[in-house]
Amino acid sequence: MMHEGRKRIIIENVKPEIDCGHFPVKRVVGEKVLVEADILTDGHDSVSARLLYKEEEEMNWKEIPMKFMENDRWRAEFIVKKIGIYYYTLEGWVDHFRTWQKGIKKKFDADQEIKFDLLIGIQQIEEGSKRASGRDKRKLMEFSNLLKEADIEKALSVALDEELTELMDKYPDRRFATSYGRDLAALVDREKALFSTWYECFPRSCSPEPGKHGTFKDCERLLPEIERMGFDILYLPPIHPIGKANRKGKNNLPQANLDDIGSPWAIGGEEGGHKAIHPKLGSFEDFERLVNKAKGYGIDIAIDLAFQCSPNHPYVKEHPEWFRWRPDGTVQYAENPPKKYEDVLPLNFETDNRQELWEELKSIVVFWIEKGVRIFRVDNPHTKPFSFWEWLIKEIKGKYPDIIFLSEAFTRPKVMYNLAKLGFTQSYTYFTWRNTKKEFTGYLTELTQTEVGEYFRPNFWPNTPDILPEHLQFGGRPAFMMRLVLAATLSSSYGIYGPAFELCVSEALPGKEEYMNSEKYEIKEWDLEQPGNLRDFIARVNKIRKENPALQMTRNLKFYEVDNEYLLFYGKSTEDLSNIIFVVLNLDPYHTQSGWVRVPINELGIDPTQPYLVHDLLSEDKYIWHGERNYIELNPQILPAHILRVKKRLKRETDFDYFM
């Protein structure tokens, strides 16, 4: 087959583009999509190119002229304004008019004859006028006439006239334009997908009466304090009936006592399964009232999607074919040899009755959406097929585009990244186990400066009910403060499992990263007023996040130099540099550390000859800094970090009050 050989443009190496366009990039409302591509043609002719984009349901593409950068690289950007899917693609063509302009200018400068070249230009303008109409058409004809009548000097200035160039750009000859050939997608979420502050707590421990099983009503009472601390998502572990068969005892003992209440992740009992509520938590009415009350505080209630069943789950009887059965006639519980999870049955996604299973699981999500839930924390998504999640999330977001899914996958990196690619809105990360400067810079650079940042939105958790990391076991209160500042400033989304976090609970099972007397297996009585609690500190950090847009993004993170291995120095700023935040943090919870930072003053447009003010938003201290090198000293017993807002010197001469 012979090509349409007159399409002379090549468009390649388009960014962003995930896996040949198979997956969308992710954005939230108001963010931009900056598109770059190599666009080239044979020979010396000029190229013009446009970025085309549209919302999913729109018929027509909007067009933005692309700008040439260097080395055949072109660039343009658009802002996404609505939740849903946007498409974008590229088009390029050989621009004979611009080629002509370039040539005639060079010939004129070299004192060459341009008489006949002018005739070629006139012909092009007249062809252009045929593509135009109304005023533009008339205007182009005027230019053509001007060119015919003008002397050489004058003709050249007409040929290069800006208005003429704009008009010809408006009506280009695109008969032989090359389309990129793939429509790339951007999935646009609401802002909370990027900027969110999670608080996880067990409603059953929320009762004010010691030992009593908490209820949704008890949770309501806590909302003002959760709001005051600055959280906007309250995530509840599974709220469903809990199985009795093989129920685990305290500290995950294989045998439960009669009064043990079981892990909420062993979902399903005679009271029902994933569409039921644990009777001791309350009614559907109670749940919906909690959701609505929370909304009044700007808080979303997130629930847990844990697609697994206790042996007592109604599905086991109704759909035995959704489970695996052992040769002895017993149902297969979850195991990762030699570990056994006898209170939990995995679903068999390879069942022949797969379609019914998938639809049922989808109906669970829809069920809770209809009860007012817009955010789901998904338990262990990496133990269910990728294709299931891709289907489920697409189905749900097609109808409810504002839903947020958080992937709780602590597993191999490529598995975690794939879950994000196929649709999860946010993802758990390895933050919990990153400790040294090298680990933070390496991991955060991967998350924020590579293609990963286009689809993987990190959500940083210093602790979870499953994980009490070593540094929190031994680092004391300074370690909790340090991990909070890290999570809250490195990532625009983070969360804590409370009240264990704000009370600095550090007792672990010996030699393990698990809580002693874990709340997963028993009701806890928390003394929220306990001295040394971090509630005010957390409130302050979250207030700083709310007031500083630079901290509401993650991919703007940059690491800077500081000459002490225990100090970490990084910054975030808005694109217009109206908000610049530096964080300097002492990674050593035991000792005071000091050093000299190197402030990127050129990058941030700070005048090297003038002092500038940095305002520590944590301590309210203010420092006058000068030039690149400035001294830092952090005593972890007082505050393990500075969160500094940079105030660049104003241009007015008399702003002495600026340093006050």
Added chain:
Amino acid sequence: MMHEGRKRIIIENVKPEIDCGHFPVKRVVGEKVLVEADILTDGHDSVSARLLYKEEEEMNWKEIPMKFMENDRWRAEFIVKKIGIYYYTLEGWVDHFRTWQKGIKKKFDADQEIKFDLLIGIQQIEEGSKRASGRDKRKLMEFSNLLKEADIEKALSVALDEELTELMDKYPDRRFATSYGRDLAALVDREKALFSTWYECFPRSCSPEPGKHGTFKDCERLLPEIERMGFDILYLPPIHPIGKANRKGKNNLPQANLDDIGSPWAIGGEEGGHKAIHPKLGSFEDFERLVNKAKGYGIDIAIDLAFQCSPNHPYVKEHPEWFRWRPDGTVQYAENPPKKYEDVLPLNFETDNRQELWEELKSIVVFWIEKGVRIFRVDNPHTKPFSFWEWLIKEIKGKYPDIIFLSEAFTRPKVMYNLAKLGFTQSYTYFTWRNTKKEFTGYLTELTQTEVGEYFRPNFWPNTPDILPEHLQFGGRPAFMMRLVLAATLSSSYGIYGPAFELCVSEALPGKEEYMNSEKYEIKEWDLEQPGNLRDFIARVNKIRKENPALQMTRNLKFYEVDNEYLLFYGKSTEDLSNIIFVVLNLDPYHTQSGWVRVPINELGIDPTQPYLVHDLLSEDKYIWHGERNYIELNPQILPAHILRVKKRLKRETDFDYFM
């Protein structure tokens, strides 16, 4: 649409794969294709994967088990044995049998009950036996019976038995296997595509009689010496009639004298066009005899494909629509303002009569193939549409898969790379203008260690009739030797424009990189016996290339450390390390330079405690080296480089003669 959710494998990040599989990778016969991919599944199940490959015309895929590396990365390779197209793709599946083996082993080690697990394995083996036949089927049934009868200890060893594992691997359950979904291509050329040594000369200067126009017969006389010097391709600039209109004079003067013979690239006169021979060179018989004689010396005759016409070319009258016409009724000559090439008309690839033009150009290639030409040096391919070349090369190689096309594109890097991607076998490069250690390491790393190496085969030219680079103008004989060694050892394909090269011709137009009295515009009388000529040196370098397989590849290049900015140290070796070559080269043609190299002894398996011999194949000197650090001193007036063959110490104790 609901996915086939039981396909639980993801295959991604496949290498090599060019532009989502749009372009093939390139290999020559005998090379391997090493394929890597991320292959992963949900959960903890074992994965199995195969690399599938076949020749274009084969019906069935051959399969090679892939090996797990780390971090979900898998690898396998195959050797290409025939010229043409190979396809390769991947398949992966969840391997329940291996999952079972892994689990039962862990459970046994943890002293857990495995009675019922054994039953599961028996069931899997019996299912496996249904997929097998003959002896394998019986064998599997035997294993199943063994398992049924054995006690626990014995059962475990049967479960993990190697033969059982192999048999189950041979008959896996691939019902839910995931195919990669794209068939990737490898274009396989003959060996000369990778390893070739070009000699360019103008036949019209080959006459032994001073001032007389040379002929093909004169060229025949030169063949023994061209072979002795070690060249295997003799490339002739265009051999067609030359136009008279606007003919250029000596040194590219706009006006020719009556006795000026014109540039051979101004193709076409009253004697004919691209399918005619310049009458003074000889007849078609003469040409075919030259081709055949050359073949006897192992030399391919390469001709020039310069798709452009002199104003006297028959096409101008026969197909005026293939050219551009100016408003004054004259035909448009080539120009890149302010430069003008009045003796050359470009073809108008945007003509409406495009199909006929393309077919005619293709017929030129076929015409010369039928005259025995298998190698074409393509002039300025970057000034014709990419899609034309993609079509042409595919058409030609579909019928004549051994044809080699060398792209003479000195232009922007992405244009050069695209011409290679779309089909050119070899490509001119920026080697000609690379001078410093940093420039060589940067450029060669890009060419050999990145994806570029999968499709772009560099051909290094120290000079061409168009280019006498500055370092050859001023560096004298040492510079010519140095550039020859660089070209011949950095790249497995290289060429020189002779005799100007071996005679160290260095006189340029003042301030330009062009030859004074260029052979492009006049007949030259070369004195091949001139003192100081490099013929023997060239012969020696090319002999070294022929005798050392490590130098017959390019992507095996590695740069090593040497503590002098004027010294360049690099090496090449065969994969089995049976041939190891080091090159140390003095980039300074004026002064002796010395320094300490750091030999990669670990990488090459050299015993750090034992001396080893390096044999300078240029000087025949031998050195005994020891460990990493060894001293080098190079006087450019003697030899600007070492080409060292490394002899690793043999294991025998008595090989003292080894050091002789």
